[in-house]
Every structure is written in structure tokens, then in C-alpha cells.
Amino acid sequence: MTAPVDPTHTPAWSELAALRESISPDLRGWFAADADRAERLSFPLADLHVDLSKNLVDDDVLAALLRLAEQTGVAERFAAMLEGAHLNTSEDRAVLHTALRRPAGASPELTVDGQDVDADVQSVLEALSAFATRVREGKWLGITGKRVTHVVNIGIGGSDLGPVMVYEALKPYADAGIEARFVSNIDPTDLAQKTADLDPETTLFIVASKTFTTLETLTNARLARDWLWAGLTASAAIADDDEARTDAVAHHFVAVSTALDKVAAFGIDPANAFGFWDWVGGRYSVDSAIGLSLAVALGPDVFRDLLAGFHTVDEHVRTTPLERNVPILMGLLNVWYVNFHGAQSHAVLPYAQQLNRFPAYLQQLTMESNGKSVRWDGTPATTDTGEVFWGEPGTNGQHAFYQLIHQGTRLIPADFIAFVNPAYPSSDGDQDVHELFLANFLAQTKALAFGKTAEEVEAEGTEGALVAARTFPGNRPTTSIFAPALTPQVLGQLIALYEHITFTQGTIWGINSFDQWGVELGKQLAMQIAPAIGGDAAAIDAQDASTRALLEYYRANRT
Ligand code: F6P
Secondary structure, eight states, X not given: OXXXXXXXXXXXXXXXXXXXXXOOOOHHHHHHHOTTHHHHXXXXXXXXXXXXXXXXXXXXXXXXXXXXXXXXXXXXXXXXXXXXXXXXXXXXXXXXXXXXXXXXXXXXXXXXXXXXXXXXXXXXXXXXXXXXXXXXXXXXXXTTSOXXXXXXXXXXXXXXXXXXXXXXXXGGGOOSSOEEEEEOOXXXXXXXXXXXXXXXXXXXXXXXXXXXXXXXXXXXXXXXXXXXXXXXXXXXXXXXXXXXXXXXHHHHEEEEESOHHHHHHHTOOGGGEEEOOTTSOGGGXXXXXXXXXXXXXXXXXXXXXXXXXXXXXXXXXXXSOGGGOHHHHHHHHHHIIIIISOOOEEEEEEEOGGGTTHHHHXXXXXXXXXXXXXOTTSSBOSSOOOOEEEOOOTTGGGGTTHXXXXXXXXXXXXXXXXXXXXXXXXXXXXXXXXXXXXXXXXXXXXXXXXXXXXXXXXXXXXXXXXXXXXXXOOOOOEEEXXXXXXXXXXXXXXXXXXXXXXXXXXXXXXXXXXXXXXXXXXXXXXXXXXXXXXXXXXXXXXXXXXXHHHHHHXXXXXX
16 A cells, blocks of 8 residues: 655645745736636536636646645546545455446456446446346336336435436436436335335336445335335235235346345346446446436436546546646645635535436545545545535525525635536527526626725715725635536536546545545444434443433333
């Protein structure tokens, strides 16, 4: 294992610290002094136009950030990842989500740890496409011979957030009359509400779990199976016996997992299971068979276009020099804000209702990856690491939390994502509504960058204490990501962009961005507390005083 470079001991880090002291952010001044700033700091990334010009950097800062990337070996680690090095050191695994989107016939072939990765990826993709086509064409039928109208993905974390985000984003492409739904929470409300209006005869469940051990998913899968059996027997669609039940599961349940033995143990025929591999992290798995619900509802061609979008960005990151390498530049900017400006969070603000789940998806991607305080060799992190990612689609956020971004005391870098052409064009009289929407996107980034001075406020006739309240400081950094339309390719590009931003940051901080030990303790304790909440005296006694009191409250108020 190569020891991580301590970024704080690099010459570039010292340069950046000095620059932070000597340079006051001045976006108004920088734009006034440099007519080419917007052009110089805007970059193409496949179909995306990425404008970094409203960030708090001048040429010296950018040059020092690029040196930081060099001195911490960012490009080398990207190369190692793409070749299948075991960068996930704590689990001794390769990190190869990029292999999932390599096109058929890519050369040279990728063989890792003796596995012909390309051949395996293509074979699962073909099986998934064939299955999706059968469902979409009505050749895969429910037990009573009816076509599937609803596919319900049961999964959580990476086995849910990616599929639901992509489905929401690309719903206009759903063309086979099949609706996808997503059940994740162990709160029984989730399954109950998502199945309330469904017909068991036309519902197909996909149990999606990398490990096939996840409490929420297996519990929901059992509940779904009970729901299916109850519905089918109540309407006498099937006989009330074991054989009919087994047959019903075979028609209405398929699975996606790396643990195909556990799928079989659950009662799902391994012939109806789609595999992936331990070198795909859960939060990096939407482009694996975990995307089965997408292939069914949106079509295998849409799914392949999504993968092609990912791949163009993988190629960009692999082949583009650092100074034009957009994911690396964006990762460096995030490091600049976290480590030199004290930013604790980062907003992601899509101006696209279709991306309403994108911030939630990014929360797992970024925070499960970089929310660590030890480095990949087990030594403590030497500086602040992962920031909190959050967001909501515009314009909703404007009427909720933008106040704090504009005038609060904290620096919150923000990424704005917008699309030139809408999925649903519409006019309000003479006003193109999408243009009005985009005017808001442009206005917000402008207001955040350039603010409004006290003089400008006074010139409008405002006086006294109100002047300060109505002043906008500006110099609030934003990145604008603009694309022609939200197509499958563009969405793949966006996701890959953020994957690689996350990896860039993790590499600089010396973090293994591919494990998630921090989720384990809560899972273990939940299993210990479950008997206590059920009333087991010994288990109650074993709890701390606060937990015991909460258990007492529960028992006292249970109806
Ligand atoms: O608990 C966290 C986690 O392990 C995530 O990393 C993962 O995406 C999620 O649980 C679901 O895991 P699985 O796909 O194995 O059910």
C-alpha cells in the first residue's frame, strides 16, 4: 500500500495558505480587469459547458491548486483506479465502476485479478437488456398471464438512490407503459404506500442489494412477498399452497446482487438474478445491474446511452491535462473552499425539477465516500475532509434557504445545473416559461457573485439601517453547469463528473473513498436494541440511561 501524501506538507499547500492570506476575493474587480475571464475559465466536458469563472480564484490560486494535484498524485491515482489497483485498501478490493461503462470491444481488454472484466460486464448487460426487453414487450408475464405495468425496486442506499434519481430525471423517456416505484425505508409506510394502488398480478419486484444482507431490503422484500401472496390468494388468482406461492415468486420477483447464493436462499430463482462484482461500490453502482429497473421502465437503449455518457467523462478524466480536466478542477476548487476558506457545506442546485433527487443521490456519493477522519493507511487525516452536500431544485430553494447563501455569515459554494431545452416546453401567454426559469438560474449566480453594494442600494432610495439589510456582499462562489438538454448521455456525464470530483478530493486528503465503516456501528446497535424495544428485560438493562428512558417512553405510549 502506498502511503498517502500529506497534502499539508506539500509546497503547494503552503503557497495556497499564503495566497489565501494575501488575496481578497473580488469577483467584480477580477471580471472588470479581465474581459476574457468567463471564457478562460469555462470548459467543455463532453456535452456539458462548465463555467468556473465565478469561483474565488485568480490565476495564482489556480496554478497552486494544480500543483497540489500534481504533488498529491491525483492523475496517477486515477490511472491506478482505471487499471484495477486495489485502492479500496480496507476491503482489499479494486475500484472499477468505470469498467461498467466501457463500450463493448474496448481495447486493450481489462483483466483484473484474473477476471475478464469486460467480458463479464458485457454478458450481464446483455442479460439485463434481454430481460428488460421481454418485460417491455409483454413476453415476461405475471403468474396469471398479465403484462407487467409496475416495477418496484426494493433497495436502499446505492441500491435505491441511483435508480430513483435516474428514473425521476429521465421519466420523459419511459415509453413502454411501465411505471417504476422505489421502496427503501424499513418504515413500513414506504412499502404500504407504494403498493397501495398496485395489482399484484401486474407488479414485478426487483430486490436490489449488493450484499443481500441489508436489513431494510430483506425485510421489505419479505413484506412484499407477503403482500403478493395475500393479494393473489385473496382474489383466488393462485391456489393457497406452497407450490403456487413458489411459482408466484418466480413470476413476480427478480434480484440484483453480488451474492447470488443468498438470492437463491430467499427463494428467487438464480436464473432471474443479475450479478455484479465486489469492485463496484454501492454508491457507484447505478450503472451496474442495479439499474435493472431503469432498463425495464426506460428501455435498455436509454440505459446504454446513460453508460455511454459516463464513459465520455471517464475518457476526459483519463486523457485531459490537469489544467483543462474539469472533474479534477472542480475537486480542487472544493478543497480550496473546505481547507482554505473553512467551507463546511456545498450546495447543489439543479434548475431542473427532473433532478429533484440528484442532491440526495450526491449526498451518499460524496459523504459516504469522503466523510472520513482516517486516511487509507489508517493514520489520522491531516486536515478537514468531506463537506456536507445538500440542495434542492431551483426555484424552490430560492424561496427557502437562498437567503443564507446570499447574506449569511457562512461561505457556501454552490453548483448550479441547468438545461437549455426543457422536457416540457410551455408558454404563459407570450412568456416562454422555461426561459423565465433559466432567467432565475442566471440571476442567482449573478447576484451571488457580484452582490449589490451599499451605494447601489442607496441609489435606489433606501436609507438608514435598511441599507445594510439590503446590501449583498457578493463573492459567493458558484459553478454553472449548462447542457443542451437532460438526455441519458448528459445525465451519465453529470454523475461521472461528481464521482470523479469526489475521488479527486479523497485522493488529496489521503482518504479511501470506497469503504463506509461509519455505517456499521448503528446497524449493530439496532440489532442489539431490537429485543429491548420488544420488551426483553435483559436487553433493556444493557442500555445506557438515555436509551432506557426512551424505551420506557415508547412502552408507555404504545397504543
Ligand atoms: O449501509 C450503507 C450501505 O452499505 C451502502 O454503502 C449501500 O449502498 C447500502 O448500504 C445498501 O447495501 P446493499 O446494496 O448491500 O443492500
